[in-house]
Amino acid sequence: MAKIANVRVGGKNPVRIMGILNTSPESFYKKSVKTNKIHIKNTVKLMEEQGADFIDIGGMSTAPYLTTIVSEKTESKRILNAIKIVQNATNLPISVDTCRAAVAKDALENGVEIINDISGLKFDKKMQEVVSKFTPSLILCSYDTKIVRGNTVSSTKKLLRDSLKIAQKSKIPDNQIVLDPAIGFFRKTGKGSFYTKIDRDWLERDLSIIKNLNSIKQNYPILISVSNKSLIGKVLVKDNPSDRLFGSIAAEAVSVIYGADIIRTHNVDATKDAVTIGSRLAKQHKGL
Secondary structure, three states: OEEEOOEEEOOOOOOEEEEEEEOOOOOOOHHHEOOOHHHHHHHHHHHHHHOOOEEEEEOOOOOOOOOOOOOHHHHHHHHHHHHHHHHHHOOOOEEEEOOOHHHHHHHHHOOOOEEEEOOOOOOOOOHHHHHHHHOOEEEEEOOOOOOEOOOHHHHHHHHHHHHHHHHHHOOOOHHHEEEEOOOOOEEOOOOOOOOEEEOOOHHHHHHHHHHOHHHHHOOOOEEEOOOOOHHHHHHHOOOOHHHOHHHHHHHHHHHHHOOOOEEEEOOHHHHHHHHHHHHHHHHHHHHO
16 A cells, blocks of 8 residues: 555555646647646546546657657646646646656656656656655656566566665655556557567557556556557557547456556546446455
C-alpha cells in the first residue's frame, strides 16, 4: 500500500482513477488535447465529478511512433499554465507527466505532488537531484536505453527494480511509489526518444504484461495506462484512436481483474464503470 499525494493506493483500497489532461497539440489522441483556460477548467471539473482521484498533466507527447519532441521551455510553459488553471478548479492532486528534470522542478515548485516519469528516472540524470530535493510521490515506468531481450515479464520487473534503486538513492520512501509497466512503450522501432527497444512482437509483450500484473507489482501498487493506445487499435484493427473507447474500457476492466491499482485514462466516466465491474470480479476471483 502507498500514499500518493494524499490518496491511499493499493492493498484493500479502491482502484483509483487518474484523468489525463494533455496540453500538447501533437498528442496522438486529439480529443484529449486542451490548451485554453475554459477547456482545461471544464475538463478538470468534469473529471472530478465523474470520479477521478488524480489529474495527470502532460506537456509533450511521448508516443513512440511520433516525432513530437518539443523544447523544455515549451513543455514547462504548457504545464505551468495548466497547473494554475487546475489548482483553481479543483483540489485533486496533480501529477505531471515528464521525464525532464527542469520541467519537473518547475512543476514541483508550483505545488505539484506527483511526478510521472515514463523513463523511470533514467532519461535525465538530473531528475534524481530534483526528486531528492522535493521528495514527491513517484510513478516509475519500465524503461531502458538499450535493447531488451528475453522474457518480457522478468525483464520488465528488472527494469522497474533499477528505477526503484534510483528512487531509494533519492530518499523517496517506498510508500510514495507506484510502478507502471509501460504499456505501449516497448517497440522494435520508433520515431520518438522515449521508448524501449525489444527483440519481439510488442503486442504480445503488452498482453503478457497485463496478464502478469500481480507478479510485476513486487509489493508496490501498479498503474496501467491503456486508454486509446495502439494495443487497443492493433487488437481491434482500428487505426483512429477515437474509435478505441470500447476496447479501452474492456482492457481496463481486465487490468483491474489482473491486479491494477490505478487506471490512467482519457475517459474517466466510462473507466469508472469498468473499474467498478473489474473490482467486483476481482473480489469474486480471490474468493474462489
